[in-house]
Amino acid sequence: MTPQELQAKVGQNIGVSDWFEVSQDRINKFAEATGDFQFIHIDEEKAKLTPFGGTIAHGFLTLSLIPVLSAMTEGARVSNVKMGVNYGGNKTRFISPVRAGKRVRAHVKLLDLVEKRPGQWQQTNEYTIEIEGEDKPALIAEWVMQFFV
Template sequence: MTADEMKAAIGKESVSDWIEVTQAMIDTFADATGDHQFIHVDPERAKLTPFGTTIAHGFLTLSLLPQIAMKTQDAPRLDGVKMGVNYGGNKVRFLAPVPSGSNIRGRSKITEFEEKRPGQFQYTTETTIEIEGSDKPAMIAEWITQVFV
């Protein structure tokens, strides 16, 4: 898409494919971050919690945003991008736990798009992470990305 087409796509919703959040994924994330709290990595102890099973780290769910973006076939994408970088977030809320073995997907829309300088664009995306079979979303995030063409 051109920059003008990206601006015209503000507010258009797109939905990603489902991603399974496995215990192996959770364990690997725990090893990478050093967060080995039992609710994430000990299935036997986690059975005794209100969750009834292990749950994904909130930051694991957040870190899946790039994968979710890549699994969103109809998402608006600027033509000729050579590089993209995370710029930060305006808002992140973890609303419901993601049980191990759950499928999640993103429902996203671009809320802002602007050219910062020639060849450098910044856009804000609002993404709601849904858990298959649940009425309550796992997370809502407003994330800022910069891309260079």
């Protein structure tokens, strides 16, 4: 679709991703990458003694899944995009922890789409990351990207 066709969908849900497992191995690798070795993420025995009942993903790990979940989302897409970049976040709230081994998926709502310069578009989406089998989402984030056509 064209950017203008996508623009007509502002305010609408534009996709839901497939389910994605957040494994302990992924959590451990994220700890290695970020230097965040807090025991609630990597020490399965200690974490069992917490209210979480086991290890949980880093909140920033859950946030960093937006690109992979977006790629797994069937829905409204602009054709002939040359390049896309992250621009930043307006709001992010970590609602519920993601326990190791749980699956998550993204629900995407288009909040805004504006042309900043000819061929350069800024898209703001609300991502709600759902945890399989749980009532509350892991996070809700308002994320801004730019793409070029």
